[in-house]
Amino acid sequence: MSDTHAHSVAFVRTEQLPQLAPPSTAAGPVSWMRKNLFSNIPYSILTLVALYCIYLMLSGFVPWALNGVWNTSNIRECREVLNGVSGGCFSVLTERWNQLIFGTGYDREEYWRPTLTFILLFVAAAPILFMNLPRKMLIFTGLYPFLAFWLIWGGTILNPLLALVGIVVGYLVYSRLVNQSFAMGFFGGVAAAVVTWWIGGYIVGAIAPEETLLQAVPSRDMGGFMLNMILGTICVSLSLPIGIALALGRQSDMPIIKWICVVFIEFIRGVPLITLLFVANVILAFFFPPGSNLDLILRVIIMITMFSAAYIAEVIRGGLAALPRGQYEAADSLGLDYAQSMRLIILPQALKISIPGIVNVAVGLFKDTTLVSVISMFDLVGMIRGPILASTDWNGVYWELWAFAITLFFVVCYGISQYSQWLERQLATDHR
Amino acid sequence: MTTMTDPPQESFRPSMLLNDTRYRSYTFQFIALIVLIGAIAYLMSNLFANLEDQGLNISYDFLGEPAGYGIAQNLVEYDSQDSHMRAALIGILNTLLVAFLACVTATILGVIAGVLRLSNNWLVAKLMSAYVEAFRNVPVLIWILVINTIVISMPGPRAYRGDTPEVEMFMGIIAYTNRGIYIPAPTWGPGSLLVVLTFFASIAAIIWYRRYAVKQLYDHGRDLPTFLPSLAIFFIPTILMYFIMGRPIGVDVPALQGFNFQGGTQIGRPLIALWLALSIYTGAFIAENVRAGIQAVSQGQTEAAASLGLRPNRVMNLVVLPQALRVIIPPLISQFLNITKNSSLAIAVGYEDITATLGGITLNQTGRAIECILLLMLFYLTISLLISAVMNVYNNSVSLKER
Numbered sequence: 057m058s059d060t061h062a063h064s065v066a067f068v069r070t071e072q073l074p075q076l077a078p079p080s081t082a083a084g085p086v087s088w089m090r091k092n093l094f095s096n097i098p099y100s101i102l103t104l105v106a107l108y109c110i111y112l113m114l115s116g117f118v119p120w121a122l123n124g125v126w127n128t129s130n131i132r133e134c135r136e137v138l139n140g141v142s143g144g145c146f147s148v149l150t151e152r153w154n155q156l157i158f159g160t161g162y163d164r165e166e167y168w169r170p171t172l173t174f175i176l177l178f179v180a181a182a183p184i185l186f187m188n189l190p191r192k193m194l195i196f197t198g199l200y201p202f203l204a205f206w207l208i209w210g211g212t213i214l215n216p217l218l219a220l221v222g223i224v225v226g227y228l229v230y231s232r233l234v235n236q237s238f239a240m241g242f243f244g245g246v247a248a249a250v251v252t253w254w255i256g257g258y259i260v261g262a263i264a265p266e267e268t269l270l271q272a273v274p275s276r277d278m279g280g281f282m283l284n285m286i287l288g289t290i291c292v293s294l295s296l297p298i299g300i301a302l303a304l305g306r307q308s309d310m311p312i313i314k315w316i317c318v319v320f321i322e323f324i325r326g327v328p329l330i331t332l333l334f335v336a337n338v339i340l341a342f343f344f345p346p347g348s349n350l351d352l353i354l355r356v357i358i359m360i361t362m363f364s365a366a367y368i369a370e371v372i373r374g375g376l377a378a379l380p381r382g383q384y385e386a387a388d389s390l391g392l393d394y395a396q397s398m399r400l401i402i403l404p405q406a407l408k409i410s411i412p413g414i415v416n417v418a419v420g421l422f423k424d425t426t427l428v429s430v431i432s433m434f435d436l437v438g439m440i441r442g443p444i445l446a447s448t449d450w451n452g453v454y455w456e457l458w459a460f461a462i463t464l465f466f467v468v469c470y471g472i473s474q475y476s477q478w479l480e481r482q483l484a485t486d487h488r
Numbered sequence: 489m490t491t492m493t494d495p496p497q498e499s500f501r502p503s504m505l506l507n508d509t510r511y512r513s514y515t516f517q518f519i520a521l522i523v524l525i526g527a528i529a530y531l532m533s534n535l536f537a538n539l540e541d542q543g544l545n546i547s548y549d550f551l552g553e554p555a556g557y558g559i560a561q562n563l564v565e566y567d568s569q570d571s572h573m574r575a576a577l578i579g580i581l582n583t584l585l586v587a588f589l590a591c592v593t594a595t596i597l598g599v600i601a602g603v604l605r606l607s608n609n610w611l612v613a614k615l616m617s618a619y620v621e622a623f624r625n626v627p628v629l630i631w632i633l634v635i636n637t638i639v640i641s642m643p644g645p646r647a648y649r650g651d652t653p654e655v656e657m658f659m660g661i662i663a664y665t666n667r668g669i670y671i672p673a674p675t676w677g678p679g680s681l682l683v684v685l686t687f688f689a690s691i692a693a694i695i696w697y698r699r700y701a702v703k704q705l706y707d708h709g710r711d712l713p714t715f716l717p718s719l720a721i722f723f724i725p726t727i728l729m730y731f732i733m734g735r736p737i738g739v740d741v742p743a744l745q746g747f748n749f750q751g752g753t754q755i756g757r758p759l760i761a762l763w764l765a766l767s768i769y770t771g772a773f774i775a776e777n778v779r780a781g782i783q784a785v786s787q788g789q790t791e792a793a794a795s796l797g798l799r800p801n802r803v804m805n806l807v808v809l810p811q812a813l814r815v816i817i818p819p820l821i822s823q824f825l826n827i828t829k830n831s832s833l834a835i836a837v838g839y840e841d842i843t844a845t846l847g848g849i850t851l852n853q854t855g856r857a858i859e860c861i862l863l864l865m866l867f868y869l870t871i872s873l874l875i876s877a878v879m880n881v882y883n884n885s886v887s888l889k890e891r
Contacts, residue, residue, distance in 0.1 A: 092608065092609065092610035092611075093609060093610060093611055095608065095609075099607075099608070102609055102612050103609060103611050103612065106611045106612050106615050107611070109615070110615070309513065310513045310516060310517045310520075311517070312517040312520055313517060313520050316520065316524060322873075323869065325872070326868060326869040326872035326873060327829070327864075327865045327868045327869055327872075328829035328830070328832040328843075328868055329829075330832045330833065330843060330847075331832065331843070331847065331861060331865050331868065334847055334851075334857075334861050334864075335861055338851075338857040338861070339858055339861055341538075342534070342535050342538045342539065342858065343531045343534050343535055343538075344534060345534050345537075346534070346537050346538050346541055419625070423625075423626070423627035423628070424627065426627040426629045426630065427629060427833070429629070429836075430629075430833075430835055430836060437627070437629060437630060437633070441633065454637045454641075455637075458630065458633070458634050458637065461630055462626050462634075465625065465626045465627055466622065466625045466626050469624075469625035469626070470621060470625045473625070
């Protein structure tokens with residue numbers, strides 16, 4: 057048939073043409089722009105406005121960042137170098153780097169201590185953050201708090217060692233007694249640890265050497281971003297167990313315990329952190345025995361921990377309430393007692409649900425550690441507002457310093473929230 | 489023949505207090521109560537011992553004494569001879585003022601950013617994501633200080649002086665200086681009350697008319713025009729009354745006199761810094777709530793509405809928004825609570841809110857730390873409890889009535 061047909065017309069193409077690229081209106085950047093940027097008139101106007109905004113921001117920011125001066129020793133030299141050209145005096149960051157990051161507590165050759173602590177923090181946190189790392193690493197995580205305390209505060213190593221020994225003794229007693237009942241194990245363990253610390257305190261006081269390996273650093277000299285990190289890490293880690301206890305207490309059937317927890321949580325959540333920091337600054341000392349002299353940093357840690365514990369408790373309560381009733385009943389029908397059912401069935405699931413909320417609280421708390429600058433502690437913000445902007449060398453270098461602070465906090469907080477989203481995807485075991 | 493008998497009554501043994509679930513909770517609660525009372529008694533005895541050591545006592549008499557300090561931003565009459573109580577009241581009003589302003593602007597900003605973040609326009613959506621992430625991940629204190637720095641770097645009143653000033657007033661009526669922004673203020677002549685009342689009455693009339701139109705549409709199928717009549721009711725009676733009463737309401741435009749601006753209303757620098765920073769910061773959080781709320785309405789609802797033949801804006805107004813609001817409003821209210829609590833950061837830029845007056849200057853002048861901070865906490869606690877009460881009422885009224 058085709059042969060005969062070929063004779064009847066003048067020309068017939070015998071092979072298929074190569075495919076042409078789709079027209080530029082259907083694919084490629086032009087079509088993408090038409091679809092996503094200029095699909096109709098209001099959108100086009102919106103796009104142009106957005107482009108203009110971006111242009112305005114970049115035209116101010118780019119020359120300022122690119123023409124930056126990095127190696128002068130004060131603002132007048134920097135202005136001479138710039139000579140009227142728009143540019144940032146970033147030399148304030150290089151010249152005051154140690155002050156911004158570590159505060160004024162350490163000698164120049166001792167900055168390795170906080171730096172090492174900071175690096176080890178990642179090693180210690182890694183097995184908690186990533187479940188597929190070897191579980192043996194948790195041993196280092198357990199030792200880290202004592203090591204970090206020694207590295208940061210210095211002084212005799214006997215104090216952190218004593219704390220460690222007390223906890224080990226407490227744990228041994230707990231594991232002996234927990235077979236009888238959880239409550240007995242728990243209270244026995246706490247009592248054993250307290251007794252160990254009490255006795256050990258006298259021994260350490262007697263044998264503590266005058267000369268120590270690491271020079272002791274007083275708390276009031278700590279500052280800079282390190283102070284934000286210290287407060288954030290300590291308070292979040294301490295407030296997790298307290299928050300879990302408060303949440304369980306609030307869910308409890310026992311009215312007195314329930315009301316103690318409710319009043320505590322609602323009171324703390326109802327007042328701003330600043331008032332709690334005022335309490336730490338001027339009132340809290342009144343509540344300790346006369347003559348005792350607590351560090352300001354310790355008082356602040358107590359108040360911030362209470363603050364974040366209340367918020368974490370609410371998040372975990374949400375997780376507990378979200379568990380189906382059947383899980384509680386299943387645990388009961390297996391004959392587990394309260395402690396067992398919570399530890400083995402309820403809390404693992406409830407904590408998993410609450411991870412995003414807990415991370416939100418942690419990020420919020422880390423941001424809120426800047427509030428300590430209001431009660432004249434020199435954290436990153438306090439350091440910028442106080443010693444650096446007030447000094448004659450750098451009076452007037454606002455933008456560089458604030459940009460630095462914004463960048464630091466953004467990197468940390470954005471990193472944590474990205475991690476939490478990743479973890480949420482990892483833990484999503486439900487069907488979809 | 490055997491009969492069912494009750495199990496033999498056990499006599500009470502002390503070990504049952506710990507091992508029998510019937511008594512165990514009483515034991516625990518009793519222990520908890522004892523521990524709590526013991527802890528409070530211990531703290532209180534420490535407190536009184538410390539107070540006695542320092543020769544202090546707890547007394548609220550200082551509230552009646554003259555404060556002796558001035559407050560720049562005051563909504564009601566105040567001078568430095570007024571009592572500390574009065575200063576605290578000014579502080580409360582200032583807190584409420586900045587919280588209210590910030591709530592309004594943060595909501596507007598957050599709704600716009602949240603909706604635009606879901607827009608099909610790629611560039612705008614990305615820009616809004618950048619805004620949300622940038623502001624959510626940096627402490628609000630830093631933003632307050634940054635915006636304060638921006639306001640400080642605005643031109644001083646001096647720059648407006650001379651025949652060829654360096655800066656012109658914006659549209660000839662608004663002046664922005666490093667001391668704050670000066671805007672025109674209305675002046676109220678005799679009879680202006682009637683004009684204002686007419687204005688509110690016309691707004692009520694618009695609402696009534698719109699309801700009437702909807703009722704007509706549903707009951708009789710008559711589609712009344714709403715837009716033009718509403719516009720007419722909004723403007724005509726008020727303008728008529730304004731001219732009938734002989735133009736009682738005037739405008740007081742700020743003008744440069746000597747070294748500063750006189751007349752008009754001054755919005756002080758600290759208020760601007762705090763207001764803007766709280767709005768932009770909380771706006772980013774509200775944007776996330778709005779986005780989550782809109783996304784919580786399932787796609788099927790939009791498609792069902794579209795298949796009924798509704799136009800896109802009707803789909804939004806009649807189907808998506810009513811369902812999204814149920815999700816959005818509770819977190820929105822807790823953001824308002826956050827704004828109120830974060831407004832206590834005013835102390836960092838020198839805005840005289842309750843934390844700065846009662847918890848700052850009054851505390852330092854009188855040394856009554858415990859009393860001042862207790863009152864301060866009581867104030868914030870009252871506000872929070874009020875807001876959560878409102879939220880509970882709202883939640884109960886909108887929660888789905890399940891059977």
